[in-house]
Amino acid sequence: MSVGEAVEAKPRRRAPRAAFSALVMVILLLLFGVPWATLLWSGNAWPGPVVAVGTVVFVLVAGAFPVLMLRGHGGHSDTASRIADTTLGVIWVLFTWSVIGQAAGLGLALLGVADPVRSRVITAAVLLISVVLLVWGYVEAMRVSRVRRVDVVLPRLGPGLDGLRVVLITDTHYGPIDRSRWSRGVVEVVNSLEPDIVAHTGDIADGQVEQRLGMSTPLRDVRATHARVYVTGNHEYFSGALGWVEHMTSLGWDALHNRHLVVTRGGDSLVVAGVDDRTAAGSGLPGHHADHVAALAGADPDLPILLLAHQPQQIAGAVAHGVDLQLSGHTHGGQMWPFHYLVRIDQPVLQGLSRHSERTQLYTSRGTGFWGPPFRIFAPSEITLLTLRSP
Template sequence: MSVGEAVEAKPRRRGSRAIFGGVIAAVVLLLFGVPWATLIWSGNAWPTPVFIAGTAVFVLAAAGFPVLMLRGHTGHSDRASVIADTTLGVVWVLFTWSVLGQALGLALALSGVADPLRSRVVTAVVLLISPVLLLWGYVEAMRVSRVREVEVTLPRLGPGLDGLRVVLITDTHYGPIDRSRWSRGVVDRINSLDADIVAHTGDIADGQVAQRLSQSTPLRDVKARYARVYVTGNHEYFSGALGWVEHMTELGWDALHNRHLLVTRNGDSLVVAGVDDRTAAGSGLPGHHADHDAALSGTDPSLPVLLLAHQPQQITGAVAHGIDLQLSGHTHGGQMWPFHYLVRIDQPVLQGLSRHSTRTQLYTSRGTGFWGPPFRIFAPSEITLLVLRSSGTQRDLGEFGPNSHPNSP
């Protein structure tokens, strides 16, 4: 870079930072401002001390939120992360229901209900619904995932592999809340499913291996008849991807870093391949990028292929390479409604089984853990049991609770 280019680059970087800072400020103002306007300002006509106290709470929360986010997720402070993430979840629910509450307020206004009664009714509805959803969402996030069983017909699958049982976990996001007992419960549930293959499609943790050792170590005890396979997600590239690839290898898993292995039963074979996350190329790690050609190098083109790729968006590469079934996560099924609709802007699928060409199908898990806010609202977590069929009718067999076996009548 020449001196002139360097001088020009500095203003560009300053301009980019200013734009980014402006966007963050606008988002924070919107997230905290709408609930404040609904619950405190509007037409509630609260006594002055209530108005001042309520405004102070929102101002302090809004001012502290970005600081805690930076300290938590950039400065690697678990305590700051927990506070910031929980705040984000709470304010998201308040924002959502404040917006819906404004619609209720409009309906009441059209019905002739005047303030302050109208605004206080809206406030009461928001403050009744939000805590219930947050409590329920917390319980959903912290419990061991239910099993969701799905049959998938792969026409090219040989009869010797009919009924092959593939267990999928993804987005465990071992993080600042210690979920070591949860992790052990997930492993116990996986081991109850008599898996032939167990796959983890990335976003294993938020944090370095040393920070999340107690939560991730139970994965050593996962049982699979033929293979335990893993690929990186985008969060590995914030948390030391090389360390996580090495750690999973130490735990006895095959890290499918743009490579494959072969599973053979009763004379028929299945290629099990994996590619890096689509963000890997921007990580700066040598050799890390999604490379389907490398992953399939040396494979028999007549064999069916099961591909692990973290993001549903990577299905375009799977279609181009004639993959039979791609397994993905990343979306969390939206995690907290109505964030579902924002996820669909970026990803082709939110959750479940979908077809993307004559040959290629995609299964997108809602995720086994959660990221950030410890809440799951209208987006339950899952451990997925995929039963592969060489013929017959595929069907979603639903979800089963902790005391139910997926094969029970």
């Protein structure tokens, strides 16, 4: 590269970074600015000192937020992550209900309700609803997941496998909040379901294995009659995927890294396969990418196929390769309303059982844990018991 080309390349490299920084700034201004305007500025007529103090608080929190995010998730500081993630959850709820509150304020104005009464009513409603939802959402996030029971008819399933019990856990996201007790509770619930197969479809943790040993080790005690199987999610590729694959193997789980095994009962068999997450190819790890051909290599084409793939979006590959049922997670069911609608932009399904071809069905779990903000709002977590039925 010549000197001239190098000089021209610098602005080109800086341009995407500048655009990203500008986008982050706009998002922060909206997230913090809309609640500030709703609670402090728009017609409330609060005393000057109240507005001044409130504005300083908003500015300080908004300024600290990106720094804490970088130190937490970039610098692996659990304390910074806890503060930043909680802040994100709180401001998301305040932003959502501030937008709704502003719309309701227009309605009150049409009814003849004047300021400052109108704005103060909206402020009180936004604060009350936000507090209730955040307390409830925190309790929902931290509790051991409820069991969701689903029967799935697979036309190619042999009668010997009718009633096979598959328990799905996913997106446990062991992270900066110590949830060792929660992890043991999940294992107890899973074992109480007396599963034949237990599947974990990825995003096991945020952090390296040594950071999350206390929370992940209880998975050693999961019991299954025929198999305990696991595939990587996208977060493994932020947190040392090779270490997590090796750790799950050391805990007695079969890591289905683009491979399969066969479960047989009553003279009938089922192929249980797994593929890496769709982001694995960009990780730089040799051999890590979603490879359906390798996963099903040598499998009897007449046998039904149960496939583990972290993201619902991977269903196209399942359809192309004649999979009967794909199990996925990743979406968290939206986790915090109305984030649900943003998830649907990227994924074909938010949660539940769906059909994608004459043969292929997909079950998408809302997730067993949570990522980031310790809140679940209108998106409860789940441990899924799928009972497979032959026709």
